[in-house]
Amino acid sequence: MDISIIVLIVLGVITLIMSIYTYSLYAKDKKIAPTAVDGKGRIKEKTLISMAFYMGGLGAIIGMQRLRHKTNKPKFKILVPLGFILNIVVIVGAFLLTRVLIGD
Numbered sequence: 001m002d003i004s005i006i007v008l009i010v011l012g013v014i015t016l017i018m019s020i021y022t023y024s025l026y027a028k029d030k031k032i033a034p035t036a037v038d039g040k041g042r043i044k045e046k047t048l049i050s051m052a053f054y055m056g057g058l059g060a061i062i063g064m065q066r067l068r069h070k071t072n073k074p075k076f077k078i079l080v081p082l083g084f085i086l087n088i089v090v091i092v093g094a095f096l097l098t099r100v101l102i103g104d
Helices: 003-035 045-067 074-102
Strands: none
């Protein structure tokens, strides 16, 4: 098997795992939100946004849409899709870089 395909598979698995984890954070925060007093027990917004950049962008987008969570906040509307795009750039970039460095 070509090394670039292995890189693609590994990054795909990492993205899947991080997206599932990120989605679970959005779900947990959504569940806690109605009963939280002064934000206690909530997931920090910084954490939710950061996870989109740590290969969890797809999970963040799905979490926002399916759970209707943080969809009205401008920083989420901008940064979460940006994180998802960065995830795609990393995956495609790593794939293409291994093709160039290793060759066909």
